Amino acid sequence: MQKHYNVLIVGGGAAGFFTAINTKEKNRNLSVCILEKGKEVLQKVKISGGGRCNVTHACFDPKELTEFYPRGKRELLGPFHQFMTGDTMEWFENHGVPLKIESDNRIFPESNSSQSIIDCFLTATHDLDIEIKKSEGVKEIDKIEETHQWKVVTNNAEYTCDYLVITAGSSKPVWKLLTDKGHSVVEPVPSLFTFNIKDPLLTDLPGVAVQNVEVSIKDTKLTSTGPLLITHWGTSGPAVLKLSAFGAILLAEKDYQYQVKVNWLSCNKQQALDVLFKAKKTDVKSMLEKRSPFETISKRLWSRFLEVCEIDGQTKWADISNKKLEALANRLTDTVFHAQGKSTFKDEFVTAGGVKLKEVNFKKFESKLHPNLFFAGEILNIDAVTGGFNFQNAWTGGWVVSEAITSNL
Numbered sequence: 328m329q330k331h332y333n334v335l336i337v338g339g340g341a342a343g344f345f346t347a348i349n350t351k352e353k354n355r356n357l358s359v360c361i362l363e364k365g366k367e368v369l370q371k372v373k374i375s376g377g378g379r380c381n382v383t384h385a386c387f388d389p390k391e392l393t394e395f396y397p398r399g400k401r402e403l404l405g406p407f408h409q410f411m412t413g414d415t416m417e418w419f420e421n422h423g424v425p426l427k428i429e430s431d432n433r434i435f436p437e438s439n440s441s442q443s444i445i446d447c448f449l450t451a452t453h454d455l456d457i458e459i460k461k462s463e464g465v466k467e468i469d470k471i472e473e474t475h476q477w478k479v480v481t482n483n484a485e486y487t488c489d490y491l492v493i494t495a496g497s498s499k500p501v502w503k504l505l506t507d508k509g510h511s512v513v514e515p516v517p518s519l520f521t522f523n524i525k526d527p528l529l530t531d532l533p534g535v536a537v538q539n540v541e542v543s544i545k546d547t548k549l550t551s552t553g554p555l556l557i558t559h560w561g562t563s564g565p566a567v568l569k570l571s572a573f574g575a576i577l578l579a580e581k582d583y584q585y586q587v588k589v590n591w592l593s594c595n596k597q598q599a600l601d602v603l604f605k606a607k608k609t610d611v612k613s614m615l616e617k618r619s620p621f622e623t624i625s626k627r628l629w630s631r632f633l634e635v636c637e638i639d640g641q642t643k644w645a646d647i648s649n650k651k652l653e654a655l656a657n658r659l660t661d662t663v664f665h666a667q668g669k670s671t672f673k674d675e676f677v678t679a680g681g682v683k684l685k686e687v688n689f690k691k692f693e694s695k696l697h698p699n700l701f702f703a704g705e706i707l708n709i710d711a712v713t714g715g716f717n718f719q720n721a722w723t724g725g726w727v728v729s730e731a732i733t734s735n736l
Contacts, residue, residue, distance in 0.1 A: 328484075328485075329478070329484075329485045329486060329487050330484065330485075330486050330487075331358075331486070331487045331488065332358045332359060332360045332458075332486065332487075332488045332489075333357040333358045333359065333488065333489050333490065334347070334350055334357055334358070334359045334360070334488060334489070334490045334492065334732060335359075335360050335362065335477070335479055335486055335488035335490070335491050335492070336359070336360065336361045336362065336492045336494055337362050337465050337468075337479065337491070337492070337493050337494065337495050337501065338361075338362070338363070338364075338493065338494035338495035338496060338498070338501075338704070338706070339361050339362070339363030339364075339365070339368035339369065339459065339461070340368075340369065340370075340371055340372070340494060340495075340496055340704065340721075341369065341371065341372050341704065341718060341721045341722075341725075342494040342496075342703040342704030342705075342706075342721035342722075342724055342725050343361050343363075343492070343494035343495075343703075343704070343725075344361065344368070344369065344448040344451075344452065344725075345448075345703075345721060345722055345725035345726070346492055346494060346701075346703055346724075346725035346728050346729055347359050347361050347452060347457050348448065348451045348452060348455065348457070349725060349726055349729035349730075350728070350729040350732055350733060351455040351456075351457055352451075352455065353729055353730070353733040354733045355455070357732075357733075358458075359455075359457045359458070360457070360458040360459075360460060360486070360488075361452070361457065361458070361459045361460070362460050362463040362465060362479070362481060362486075363459065363460065363461045363462075363463060364462070364463065364464045364465070364495070364498075365461065365462070366461055366462055367461070368449075368459060368461065369444075369445045369448060369449075371496070372441055372444055372445055372448075373441050373442070373445060374441070375441055375718070376433075376435060376441065376715075378440065378441055379435050379436070379439050379440060379441060380435065380436060380440075380441035380443075380444045380718075381433050381434065381435060381713075381714065381715040381718065382415065382416075382419065382426060382434050382435060382436065382444065382715055382718055383412045383415045383416070383434045383715040383716075383718055383719045383722070384412060384432055384433060384434060384714045384715040384716055384719065385412065385428045385432040385433075385434055386412060386432065387411065387412055387413050389404055389407035389408050389411060390404060392407055392411070392412065392716075392719070393407065395711050395712050395714070395716045396709060396710070396711045396716065396720070397518070397572050397573045397575065397679065397710060397711070397712075398679055398684075398708050398709055398710055399684065399707070399708070399709030399710070399711075399720065402684050402687075402689045402709070403689070403709070403720065403723065405689055405690065406689055406692070406723045406724070406727050407723060409723070409726065409727055409730070410722065410723045410726035410727065411723070412434075412719060414722075414726070415434075415719060415722045416434065418722070419436075419444075419447070422447050422451060423447060423450075424436050424438075424443050424444060424447045425437045431714075432714070433714050433715050434715055460483075460484075462482075462483070463481040463482070463483055463484070464481055464482045464500070465479055465480070465481050465495075465500070465501060465504065466480050466481060466482060467479070467480035467504070468480075468491070468504045468505075468507075468508065470508070470697060470700075471487065475489075475698050475699050476488060476489055476699070477489075477490075477491040477699065477700070479491065489699060490699050490701065490732050491699060491700050491701070492701045492702070492703065492728055492732075493505070493700070493701070493702050493703075493706050494702070494703045494704045494706060494721075494724075494725070495706055496704060496705040496706060497515055497678045497680065497681065497705055497706075498706070499515075501706065502681070502682070502706075505682060508696070508697065509696050509697075510682055510683070510686055510694070510696060511682070511683040511686060512680070512681060512682055512683065512708075513679075513680045513681060513682075513683055513708045514680055515678035515679065515680030515681070516575050516576060516579035516678065516679050516680060517571075517575065517579070517669060517671070517677075517678060517679075518571060518572045518575040518677045518678055518679040518710045519568050519571060519572055519671075519677040519710075519712070519713055520568075520571045520669040520670060520671055521558060521560065521561060521562060521563035521567055521568070521571070521669065521670045521671075522561045522562045522563075522567055522571070522587055522664075522666040522669065523560050523561045523583075523666060523667055523668035523669060523670055524560075524561035524562055524587065524664045524665070524666050524667070525561070525667070526664050526665075527634075527635055528631055528632070528635050528662065528664075529557050529561065529562070529664075532557045532627060532628065532631060533557055533558050533559045534556075534557070535556075535557045535625055535627055535628050536554055536555065536556045536557070536564065537554065537555050537591055537623050537624065537625075537628070538554050538623050539552065539553070539554070539593050539623055540552065540553070540554070540555040540566055540589055540590060540591050540592075540593060541566075541589070541590040541593045542555065542562075542566045542567060542570050542587065542588070542589050542590075543570075543587075543588045544570065544574055544577075544578070544585055544586070544587060544588070545585070545586035545587070545588050545663065546586070547574070547577060549570055549573060549574045549577065550570070551566045551567070551569040551570040551573070552566055552593060553565040553566035553569065554566060555567060555589070555591075557628075558670075560670050561664075561666065561670075562587070562589075562664075565712075565713065565714075568712060568713045569712045569713075571669070572677075572679075572710065572711065572712045572713075573712075575679040575710075576679060578669075583666065583667065583668050583669050584665075584666070584667055585665075585666050586663055586664070586665060586666070587663070587664045587665075587666050588661065588662070588663050588664075589662045589663075589664065590659075590660045590661065590662075591623075591624065591659050591660070591662065592621060592623065592624075592659050592660055594660065595660060596656050596657055596660045596661070599621075599655075599656040599659050599660050600652065600653065600656045602620050602621060603620065603652045603655060603656055604649075604652065605620070606620040606644055607644045607645065607647060607652065610644045611643065611644055611645040612643055612644075612645065613643065613644055614640060614641050614642065614643055614644075615633055615638065615639075615640050615641075615642050615643075615644060615647065616629075616630055616633060616640030616641060621659075624659075632655060632658060632659060633655070635658065636651065636654050636655050636658055638651055638655065677705070677710055677717060678705070678710065679708070679710050680708055681705060681706055681707045681708040681709065682702055682706055682707050682708060683708060684707065684708055684709070687702060687707065689727075690727075690731075691727065691728070691730075691731035692724050692727050692728045692731065693728075693731060701728045701731065701732070702724070702728075703721060703724030703725045703727075703728050704720065704721040704724055704725070705717070705720075705721075707724075
């Protein structure tokens with residue numbers, strides 16, 4: 328027996344819930360149902376931001392915001408004028424979830440718990456009589472030509488709907504169903520990953536961070552600046568993660584074998600030398616290992632630089648040769664690592680790939696091939712750097728879809 332809904336949403340994640348809630352709030356007469364493949368909903372929200380849920384980012388200019396999206400930059404500019412980060416903050420505040428802006432401009436619930444977001448969504452869906460059906464893996468999607476309605480077959484039941492919204496994230500089975508309907512899908516590759524590097528400079532220094540570095544991939548135009556974190560397996564931190572996002576496709580093509588150049592000081596060699604020569608003149612009797620002359624380079628990392636440059640840390644500044652200082656300045660401003668492989672950033676697996684953007688009308692997030700078929704979230708070939716931007720794409724897409732559906736009735 329088929330059950331009919333006005334709006335059927337495939338995917339019980341952030342974009343799906345946001346679409347459902349906003350659609351029903353705009354028209355309480357609509358019947359709305361969410362189909363979730365798993366036994367639980369909102370699992371990605373639960374683990375996001377280290378369990379705190381990085382809801383969005385304190386960037387309030389649409390054009391500036393698009394710069395954080397390696398894929399989707401051009402397409403999101405118009406939608407961001409409809410629903411932006413400020414709108415996201417207001418929405419959650421109005422739904423009982425106060426937010427806070429942290430020093431790095433990431434935005435979290437004041438509770439510091441992703442459960443606040445989950446509870447908000449579950450309460451809203453309950454109050455709005457939105458049905459949630461779990462363990463409903465979608466096996467078939469068919470268009471009912473004469474009515475422009477859709478039929479969805481799951482492992483448990485059959486459904487029909489007036490409007491079908493796909494928010495299933497990076498789901499290969501759902502992508503396959505969409506390609507069967509004529510849509511093109513860009514094959515997914517990992518985005519937001521850390522670099523696996525084995526090098527004496529990094530060994531036994533996990534947790535050491537440098538606040539302002541410049542990282543680039545040799546023989547490409549890929550470059551990034553920001554904090555870098557040394558890990559057990561290589562390098563991470565915002566500078567590396569941003570580079571991995573913008574270089575996701577290219578680095579996949581290189582099979583994750585590439586040369587990484589790090590300028591630890593974000594200055595040129597001569598500027599680094601000037602600091603070293605000044606220390607040689609002013610700290611004459613001090614040993615080099617006593618302290619780093621660079622504010623951003625910790626004593627532990629400074630000692631390692633001395634070691635790899637074969638400089639005795641107990642040498643006094645007055646006795647260090649200019650040749651040794653030049654070698655040190657060169658290493659500080661031009662370290663080249665050989666990266667071999669990648670590691671997923673925490674548990675927040677993000678991919679570049681999804682439904683081709685040219686096949687979507689971003690005024691509505693609607694398919695250009697099939698009326699009444701909509702997309703939101705990571706099902707599309709849109710992804711962003713870390714910092715709340717991927718969630719903002721989900722909120723914006725969900726809002727625009729809800730507007731398109733309710734204004735069409």
